[in-house]
Amino acid sequence: MTITLAVDAMGGDHGPSVTIPASINALSKYDQLHIILVGDKELIQTELQKNKYTNTRLSIQHASEVVEMDESPQSALKNKKDSSMRVAINLIKEEKAQACISAGNTGALMATARYVLKMLPGIDRPAIASSLPNQKGTTYMLDLGANTDCTAENLLQFAVMGAMLVSSVTGKPKPSIGLLNIGSEDIKGNEVVKQAGELLRRSHLNFYGNVEGNDIFKGTTDVVVCDGFVGNVALKSAEGIAQLMGRFLTQEFKRNWITKSMAFVSLLVLNRFKKRLDPRRYNGASFLGLKGIVIKSHGGADSYSFYYAIRTAIEESKNNVLENIQKQLELEVPLDISSSENI
C-alpha cells in the first residue's frame, strides 16, 4: 500500500536541516512511502544535495512563505496563504497526500488544519494526542493542550478518538479508557469530570473508570482522557521531574574523579537507560478530530526525533484511523454525542 506524506520542510526551529534528513531516513526504511517536501524549493534542493540524495519517491512542492514560531494563528491564517504549513495541509485536502507532518507553530498548525480540513462530523473540537512510555509499553493521552475549557461531551469525544487511534495503530480491539481524575477519599473530581464519567459509563467504549496522574506511567489503561489544561500540565510536570532526575544523576556521576570513573564503567547501562526513556522516540502528536491526519513534531526536534513524527503519520495513514473514528462515532450516536445540546 502506497502512502504519500506532505512534510512541512520549513517548520520547527531547524527547518530543512532537520526535516530533510529525517524524510530521507524514512524513505530508506519504508518502501511504499512517497514524500512531498513542502517549502522553499531552492533551500530544499540545497539540503537534498548536501545529503547527496535523489529518489523517485520524493518530490518538492514550492511554498513561498513560512509561519514564524511566535506568529499568531490569526496572522498565519490571514497573511500566510502560501506558507509551507498551509500548502502541506492543502495537499491533504486535495487528496494528493494522506497526512502531513509539521514541526511548526502549534497554534497556527491547529488553526490552519481546522480551517482547511474541517472537523469530522460528531466532533466539536480537535484534540492533541500523544503516546507516552509506561511500565508495559505505551499509554496514549489526550487532550494535551488544544482545549483549555472542556465539557463532558468533549471528553467523551476525546475518548472515542483515543480509543480508535489505539485500536487502529496497535490492533487492540477494545482499548481501555481511563478518565484522569484525582484520587483520595473525599474528593472525586470536578463537575465536568464527574459528568464525563457518567457519559463514558453509558458509552460502548471499554471504560476502566477514573485514573490518577501516576497511572499514565504505570500503564493502567491504554488511553488517558483529560482536558487540555490538565493534560498539558501533567505532561510538562513529568518532563520537568524527568529532566531534574537526569541532571541530578549526571551531577552525582560528575562529582569527582572516582564517581566519573564509575560513570565510565556504567556507561553501557546508562546509555541503555537513556535510550529507553528518550523523549525523541515519542515525538509526533496527533491532531485528532479533523478530516485528515496532521502530525505535530516538537519544534526543537532533531532529525532522529522528526523521523519518529513521520513514522506516526505512516502508522495512522496505513491503519485508517479516520475511518475508524467515524465508525465509532456513529455507534455512539444514540448518546447524542454529536450534539451537546441534546444531553
Added chain:
Amino acid sequence: MTITLAVDAMGGDHGPSVTIPASINALSKYDQLHIILVGDKELIQTELQKNKYTNTRLSIQHASEVVEMDESPQSALKNKKDSSMRVAINLIKEEKAQACISAGNTGALMATARYVLKMLPGIDRPAIASSLPNQKGTTYMLDLGANTDCTAENLLQFAVMGAMLVSSVTGKPKPSIGLLNIGSEDIKGNEVVKQAGELLRRSHLNFYGNVEGNDIFKGTTDVVVCDGFVGNVALKSAEGIAQLMGRFLTQEFKRNWITKSMAFVSLLVLNRFKKRLDPRRYNGASFLGLKGIVIKSHGGADSYSFYYAIRTAIEESKNNVLENIQKQLELEVPLDISSSENI
C-alpha cells in the same frame, strides 16, 4: 522557644510503630520540643517501652477511637468524636499544642480541622501545600487536592498563603509567585486562571507571571499556585514518571552479571542520587487557611518520613506562619479578596 506538637499516634497505614519512633527522633533533635502523643494509651505505652523511651518532654493524651483510612469525612465528623485525629486537633483549639501532625485519612483530617479550628478571616477555602525538589532548592506548590473547582479569588488567596508560608519558613522577604498555566502560542489558559493572573498582578505579592508544569522542578518561582485538581494531577504525574525512571534504571542495572557488577561499582553514586530525590524528605503537607497548623503526612510514611512531617510542623510553629498570613491578608484587603462578591 518551647514548641508543643500534638501527634496523631494512630494515623496512617502503620500507626504507633511509625509515629512513635519518629516522635522520639524529633525529641532527640529539638531540645525545646514537647510532644503529646494522641491515641490508645496502652498501645502507645507498649510502643514507647519497645523503644525503651522515657522523656519528660513527652506526654500521652488518650483517645479511644481511630478514623479509618477509607472512612468518609462525614462519618469521621459525626461518629468519631474521640478519635486520635479529632483529639489532636482539639489540642490546638484548646491552645495546648501549636500544631498537629497526622498520617490519617486526608479528607477526614481536612474536614475535622476545618470544623474544629475554622478558617482564617479572608480565606474562603483551605489549601494543601507541599515542598518539592527543584534544581536550586525547593518549590512550594498549592493547592494539591483540597479544592477541585476554584475561583480566581481562591487562587489569589492560595498565593497569599503560599507566599507567607515561604517567607516565614525560609526568611525570604518577597517570595516569587508563579501561576500554573499552559504555554504555547495560541492558548493562554482557562478563564479562571486568566482572571487570577489579573488579580495577582494587582496584588502586593511578588508575582512572576505564568509558569508551566516543568517550571515546578526547574525552580522558576518560589511558589506555584494552581487549583487542587491540576495540582494533584501534576504531582502524581511527576511521581509516576519518577517511579518509572527508577524502575527502568534498576532493570538496566539488574539485566545480567556484568551490569550488576556495574551497579555494585556505582553504588556510592546511585545511593547519593536516590537520597537527593527521596520523597520521604519532602513528606509533610501543610493545610493552609485554618486557624491552626495542621500537617498531613503521607499515609504510608515510615518513621524516617514521618519525622520530616514533624519537622515541617516545628518550622511552621516557630516561624509564625499563621500571623504572617493574616498580616498579608490585611494588606490585600483593598483588593477585597476577603469577599469574592465584590470582585
